[in-house]
Amino acid sequence: MSIDTPTRAAQTSTPILPALAERWSPRSFAADAPIDEQKLAAAIEAARWSASAANSQPWRFIVARRGSTAFTQIAATLAPGNLAWAASAGALVVGAYEIAGPDGTPRPWAQYDLGQAMAHFAVQAHASGLHVHTMGGFDADAVSAAFDLPSGVRPLTVTAVGTVAPAHLLGDERLIARETAPRVRRPLEEIVLIDD
Numbered sequence: 001m002s003i004d005t006p007t008r009a010a011q012t013s014t015p016i017l018p019a020l021a022e023r024w025s026p027r028s029f030a031a032d033a034p035i036d037e038q039k040l041a042a043a044i045e046a047a048r049w050s051a052s053a054a055n056s057q058p059w060r061f062i063v064a065r066r067g068s069t070a071f072t073q074i075a076a077t078l079a080p081g082n083l084a085w086a087a088s089a090g091a092l093v094v095g096a097y098e099i100a101g102p103d104g105t106p107r108p109w110a111q112y113d114l115g116q117a118m119a120h121f122a123v124q125a126h127a128s129g130l131h132v133h134t135m136g137g138f139d140a141d142a143v144s145a146a147f148d149l150p151s152g153v154r155p156l157t158v159t160a161v162g163t164v165a166p167a168h169l170l171g172d173e174r175l176i177a178r179e180t181a182p183r184v185r186r187p188l189e190e191i192v193l194i195d196d
């Protein structure tokens with residue numbers, strides 16, 4: 001936790017696992033911190049052990065460390081508002097999914113499975129001291145083209161992972177305000193439709 005970033009822990013209505021409450025998505029990443037390889041490997045391993053429909057494991061990842069060619073290629077596909085901060089992350093991870101099995105059977109839950117795998121990734125990373133920020137704002141077709149992905153593998157997200165840095169290093173006032181604003185969620189009564 002950086003000194004100028006107040007605690008970001010969720011104000012939960014009942015206690016939850018610390019790693020879940022404390023996980024949050026920063027934009028201020030330390031541009032001089034290399035990614036910790038062991039922690040990155042553990043996050044990918046956590047994703048690998050996520051549940052999936054019929055254990056189909058449709059997730060596919062592109063893991064790129066800052067400074068690598070792949071990192072530059074992924075960064076080039078980010079929406080400008082994301083590139084402004086995500087280029088400082090220690091690594092960028094493309095989350096992609098297979099749309100169908102080897103016999104052509106569609107995988108209707110593949111996006112769900114990928115999302116759950118990335119949730120594992122985020123919580124494992126956070127528990128080990130890394131921070132994670134997932135983005136939908138990128139050009140998926142450009143990622144497919146850059147890495148020559150098969151047509152049955154669709155990029156869905158790019159996730160920045162690395163070491164959090166003090167919010168003021170973002171420079172931009174609007175970004176700093178977002179970085180330090182209270183974290184909010186809809187009330188339970190709004191999201192639990194029936195609780196019989």
Ligand SMILES: Cc1cc2nc3c(=O)[nH]c(=O)nc-3n(C[C@H](O)[C@H](O)[C@H](O)COP(=O)(O)O)c2cc1C
Nearest residue numbers: 023024025026079082133134135136137138157183
């Ligand atoms: C699928 C997905 C797409 C997202 N896309 C973006 C994005 O393009 N840019 C961004 O700054 N944050 C993005 N976010 C981050 C969310 O805005 C963030 O998780 C949300 O505001 C809750 O904040 P928290 O993660 O700190 O609890 C995305 C998150 C997810 C899960």
